[in-house]
Amino acid sequence: MKNVCLIGASTVDYIATSKDRFILKNKNAGNIKISFGGVMRNVAYSLGLLNDKCIFLTPIGNDLYGIKNKEELENNNIRVISPKTDKNSAIYLCLNDNDNDMICGLTDNEIFESLNLSFLKENESILSSADFLVIDGNLKEDCIEYIFNRFNNKRIIAEAVSNLKAKKFLPYLNKIYLLKCNNYEAKTLLNEEDNNDLDILEKFLNKGVQNLVISQGSNDILYLDNGIKKSKEVNVIKNIKNTTGCGDALFSGVLHALINDKTLDEGILLGTKMAYLTLLSNSAVSLEIKNLIK
Numbered sequence: 001m002k003n004v005c006l007i008g009a010s011t012v013d014y015i016a017t018s019k020d021r022f023i024l025k026n027k028n029a030g031n032i033k034i035s036f037g038g039v040m041r042n043v044a045y046s047l048g049l050l051n052d053k054c055i056f057l058t059p060i061g062n063d064l065y066g067i068k069n070k071e072e073l074e075n076n077n078i079r080v081i082s083p084k085t086d087k088n089s090a091i092y093l094c095l096n097d098n099d100n101d102m103i104c105g106l107t108d109n110e111i112f113e114s115l116n117l118s119f120l121k122e123n124e125s126i127l128s129s130a131d132f133l134v135i136d137g138n139l140k141e142d143c144i145e146y147i148f149n150r151f152n153n154k155r156i157i158a159e160a161v162s163n164l165k166a167k168k169f170l171p172y173l174n175k176i177y178l179l180k181c182n183n184y185e186a187k188t189l190l191n192e193e194d195n196n197d198l199d200i201l202e203k204f205l206n207k208g209v210q211n212l213v214i215s216q217g218s219n220d221i222l223y224l225d226n227g228i229k230k231s232k233e234v235n236v237i238k239n240i241k242n243t244t245g246c247g248d249a250l251f252s253g254v255l256h257a258l259i260n261d262k263t264l265d266e267g268i269l270l271g272t273k274m275a276y277l278t279l280l281s282n283s284a285v286s287l288e289i290k291n292l293i294k
Contacts, residue, residue, distance in 0.1 A: 002259045003053065005127055007120070007195060008040025008136035008159070009112065009146075010058040012065045012089050013284060015244065017096040022103060036069045037092055037284045039161055040136050042245050046252035046274065048076035049290040052259055055079045055126055057119070059111045061089035081126070083119040087111035100240050109138075117142050127151060132177075134158075134255065136167025148172045157258075159184040159251055174208025178258070180251045183216045201229040211264065213248045213254055213271075221272065225264045232268050245284030249274035256293075 018030040036045075044056040056073065060066045060082045066089040074082050089107040097103055120127065120143055127133060129266065133151055135144065136159040147156065152175065160166035160181035166188050169176065173189070184201075187193060190203050201224055204212050212224040221232040253271025270292060277286040 002131035002261070003048075003129060004054040004132040004134060004255070004259050005057065005130035006040050006044050006051070006134040007057045007115070007132075007139065007143075009038035009090065009094040009109070009138040009161075010036070010041035010056075010060050010069060011038035011107070011109070012069070012070075013037035013244070014091065014093045015096065015242070016102060018092065018098045019100055022095075022097045033282060035283045036072065037064075037108065037245065038090065039138070039159055039248055040134070041069075041073070041175055042248035042284050043134070043159075043252045043255065044078050045073060045076060045285050045287060046249060047256060047259075048073070048078050048271075049285070049287065050252070050256045050293055051077065051290075052256055053077045053079075054259075055081065055130070057081050057115070057123060058112045059083055059085060059087075059090070061085065061111055063088045065089050081114055081123060083114040083116070085111055085114040087114065087160070092188070096242075102243060111160075112138055116140060117146055120146060124150075130155060131155065132255075133260065137161035137168055139168070141168050144168055148175050150237055155258075157255065160189070167248040173196075173204070176209065178211035178212075178213070178254070178264075179204075180213045180215075180247075182247060183214055183222075186214050205229075212231055213250070213264075213268070215250055215275075217276055221250070221268060221289075223264065223268060230265075232272060234272060235276070237276065239281045239283055242279065242284070246275040246278045248284065248290070249278040249286070252289075 016032045018028045093106040095103045101251025134157045155177040157178045166185040210227045214222040250271035252266035253274045274289045277288045
């Protein structure tokens with residue numbers, strides 16, 4: 001098993017789901033669930049459930065939820081290192097309609113300011129000892145630049161996170177070992193609106209990307225495997241309970257494969273199974289994924 005260090009966001013998630021058709025500017029009856037999330041936090045916790053040990057550099061507050069979040073991670077094979085801060089843990093609020101599809105999301109992530117260049121340099125020895133560095137678009141641009149320049153001998157894996165944050169990786173596309181994004185983020189990186197599947201993969205190849213995973217909701221997953229264009233069919237399911245965390249589940253399956261010297265094809269297969277379980281779960285990480293490995 002390879003050494004892996006993840007750097008990114010951890011949040012407290014408030015998931016609000018309307019019981020009936022959502023009406024704007026009106027009080028709607030619904031259910032509100034509280035859990036822990038954030039792209040990289042979901043990935044770290046998923047890897048722990050798959051029996052992978054990793055180090056997670058993330059800003060977590062000293063409030064009640066932050067303490068509980070850190071305990072939950074550490075009890076799941078994850079070593080957590082957080083910058084010193086007096087800020088509260090980051091909060092993500094997701095509002096779903098009665099079909100469990102997201103209407104909008106809001107974040108309060110002032111604590112992310114503490115995930116800065118000084119903090120990374122304090123932990124340079126940890127970064128140097130990792131085989132894989134996994135980062136997300138929540139990092140500041142100077143932190144991303146530092147990682148690519150200082151650790152250019154490492155396999156750096158990036159998760160785009162959002163259309164806006166994906167742009168931070170534009171100068172480093174040919175240096176990324178593997179890029180994970182969705183179809184909207186992919187089009188943002190290509191600065192184009194309409195592309196067919198083959199066009200998207202070919203254009204990333206032309207930018208120097210060799211390993212790439214593009215999730216497209218219920219449409220096929222597109223990916224580059226050492227420069228070879230591939231796709232994986234996604235089974236459409238009914239009775240979806242939740243869509244938050246599905247892309248993170250796919251990403252986690254891919255990472256598990258790479259950490260354990262398996263193929264990207266195997267990682268995509270595992271990731272789709274994990275995403276399926278997430279769709280049927282009420283949380284961003286389904287505890288059932290631990291049953292997917294022997």
